[in-house]
Amino acid sequence: MNAIDLAARVRRGEVTASTALAESLSAIDARNDELNVFLHVDRDGAEARARAVDDAVAAGRDPGPLAGVPVALKDNLCTRGVPTTASSRILEGWRPPYTATVVERLVAAGAVPVGKTNLDEFAMGSSTETSAFGPTRNPLDPERVPGGSSGGSAASVAAGMASLALGSDTGGSIRQPAALCGIVGVKPTYGLVSRYGLIAFASSLDQIGPFARSVADAALCLEVIAGHDPRDTTSLPEPAPSLVSHLDDGVAGRRVGLVSELVEGADADVVAQVERAAAALEAAGARVVRLSIPELRLGLSAYYLIAPAEASSNLARYDGVRYGRRVAADELGAMNEATRTLGFGDEVKRRIMLGTYALSAGYYDAYYGQALKVRTRMIEAFRQAYEQVDLLLGATAPSVAFRFGEKTANPLAMYLSDVFTIPTNLAGEAAVSVPFGTGAAGLPIGVQLLGPGRSEARLLAAARVLEVAS
Amino acid sequence: MSGLSRDEVAHVAHLARLHLSEDELTTFTEQLGQVLAHAADLQSLDLTGVPPTAHPFDLRNVVRPDVVGESLDPAEVLAEAPDAEDGRFAVPRILGEDL
Numbered sequence: 085m086n087a088i089d090l091a092a093r094v095r096r097g098e099v100t101a102s103t104a105l106a107e108s109l110s111a112i113d114a115r116n117d118e119l120n121v122f123l124h125v126d127r128d129g130a131e132a133r134a135r136a137v138d139d140a141v142a143a144g145r146d147p148g149p150l151a152g153v154p155v156a157l158k159d160n161l162c163t164r165g166v167p168t169t170a171s172s173r174i175l176e177g178w179r180p181p182y183t184a185t186v187v188e189r190l191v192a193a194g195a196v197p198v199g200k201t202n203l204d205e206f207a208m209g210s211s212t213e214t215s216a217f218g219p220t221r222n223p224l225d226p227e228r229v230p231g232g233s234s235g236g237s238a239a240s241v242a243a244g245m246a247s248l249a250l251g252s253d254t255g256g257s258i259r260q261p262a263a264l265c266g267i268v269g270v271k272p273t274y275g276l277v278s279r280y281g282l283i284a285f286a287s288s289l290d291q292i293g294p295f296a297r298s299v300a301d302a303a304l305c306l307e308v309i310a311g312h313d314p315r316d317t318t319s320l321p322e323p324a325p326s327l328v329s330h331l332d333d334g335v336a337g338r339r340v341g342l343v344s345e346l347v348e349g350a351d352a353d354v355v356a357q358v359e360r361a362a363a364a365l366e367a368a369g370a371r372v373v374r375l376s377i378p379e380l381r382l383g384l385s386a387y388y389l390i391a392p393a394e395a396s397s398n399l400a401r402y403d404g405v406r407y408g409r410r411v412a413a414d415e416l417g418a419m420n421e422a423t424r425t426l427g428f429g430d431e432v433k434r435r436i437m438l439g440t441y442a443l444s445a446g447y448y449d450a451y452y453g454q455a456l457k458v459r460t461r462m463i464e465a466f467r468q469a470y471e472q473v474d475l476l477l478g479a480t481a482p483s484v485a486f487r488f489g490e491k492t493a494n495p496l497a498m499y500l501s502d503v504f505t506i507p508t509n510l511a512g513e514a515a516v517s518v519p520f521g522t523g524a525a526g527l528p529i530g531v532q533l534l535g536p537g538r539s540e541a542r543l544l545a546a547a548r549v550l551e552v553a554s
Numbered sequence: 555m556s557g558l559s560r561d562e563v564a565h566v567a568h569l570a571r572l573h574l575s576e577d578e579l580t581t582f583t584e585q586l587g588q589v590l591a592h593a594a595d596l597q598s599l600d601l602t603g604v605p606p607t608a609h610p611f612d613l614r615n616v617v618r619p620d621v622v623g624e625s626l627d628p629a630e631v632l633a634e635a636p637d638a639e640d641g642r643f644a645v646p647r648i649l650g651e652d653l
Contacts, residue, residue, distance in 0.1 A: 181630045274610045288609045317616040385593040396570060405643050410636030416648045425573040433572055437563065438586055440570045454596045456606030463607060496588050512610020
């Protein structure tokens with residue numbers, strides 16, 4: 085059942101949160117061994133929360149807009165006393181002493197967190213294949229990846245194990261797995277959602293957002309988690325936007341730019357669905373124009389210098405001293421090195437080294453410095469595009485879900501999975517992936533709607549038009 | 555071609571406190587070279603006069619009122635540390651230190 089209907093029924097006392105949770109747990113029990121979606125299922129915690137929601141309803145109190153809704157959490161979100169690994173050996177067994185703001189807000193709205201989902205190690209990857217605890221399988225075709233890095237969260241919603249899930253999106257890690265699993269994923273404007281309690285990957289890019297089976301559910305979830313948080317100094321000093329009330333605004337009179345760089349190189353089945361989406365928006369009253377934004381082609385290169393540079397700094401904290409695992413050695417430096425060498429997987433090592441190199445003396449200007457200037461150019465290019473149109477349209481990912489091992493030998497091929505999603509992160513703007521039609525092997529295709537900062541209401545209304553038309 | 559050498563990768567690994575085997579050094583040198591070669595498209599751009607963007611929006615000097623708030627429980631934090639002693643994180647000997 086979708087989240088909005090479930091919460092409405094729980095609030096009216098027609099169904100209990102405990103019943104909804106039992107259904108969620110039974111879906112997890114049925115397929116988690118096969119799909120490896122959850123790294124940790126917090127049965128006791130979830131049952132206690134569900135009972136608290138039911139007690140509130142019985143006592144005539146309103147548990148909130150997400151009353152009794154089972155939610156899944158990407159395992160890079162800290163949950164006090166509940167294991168949080170970021171899918172890395174280096175944090176295996178760690179129980180955080182505090183809870184992420186987004187999780188507190190979900191719980192305050194009546195939601196029931198059921199567990200922690202698998203991801204690419206420290207969110208570095210596009211398939212969950214870099215997880216230290218094995219890949220997640222796509223519920224629609226277990227021979228294929230669910231996308232990544234938030235692959236477990238996307239799979240949990242697609243498999244009916246949770247009604248909603250949270251992920252994080254640094255270069256596409258919500259939108260790409262949403263597309264590959266046939267659900268809705270939102271990358272909110274940078275700063276809209278607090279990151280207090282999110283394990284940092286690349287701090288100028290990371291943003292938390294929702295996965296849902298409907299646009300309306302995604303809008304409701306985003307309303308609940310958004311809004312200023314004094315514990316995150318990068319959080320926008322403003323309240324959460326009103327999104328659900330704008331869902332039926334439609335696209336009449338909207339100008340939509342179909343961007344050639346956001347379909348360039350995509351498979352023919354993906355391009356066909358983007359074209360069909362453009363036609364659907366036109367049929368709903370939008371005016372679609374074709375645009376070229378050549379600066380978007382520079383996004384991938386800039387991203388794979390900026391994100392690793394920030395990661396190399398953020399991941400310096402994993403030194404075996406304060407949390408997580410320690411590999412013993414008789415001297416501090418040797419302990420640090422042994423801990424990091426055995427604690428990190430290959431992709432994390434690659435990115436740490438790439439970032440260290442891009443920031444090192446003699447290369448800083450040529451790599452990191454140049455990438456930061458490209459970022460300025462990209463922001464300016466988007467700004468100019470939004471003088472002509474209200475929204476941009478393109479593909480979310482270049483292909484439908486791919487098979488395991490297809491891209492693991494060649495890191496650059498894997499990085500290209502994010503080529504259409506990265507520019508939004510570099511610009512700090514908002515984008516939504518919405519399922520629209522199917523392609524090869526009957527697998528779902530996601531189309532991407534992009535807008536300037538704080539355009540979530542407009543984007544979700546347009547996504548709703550596509551949801552109805554698909 | 556980025557010209558990234560095996561020695562440079564070894565040096566960067568050392569800076570990042572990572573130990574690489576000879577085989578890993580070979581693989582990583584090749585893979586990192588490919589990524590840097592892709593990034594070479596940035597180097598040919600003339601970006602003279604373009605200011606760098608390190609952060610998507612211009613927030614500066616974010617401060618909060620200086621009031622005592624809730625803090626983490628030290629015992630709960632130290633319980634999750636690999637080693638602790640007398641209310642502090644404990645580490646092995648630091649190089650050259652006389653005990």
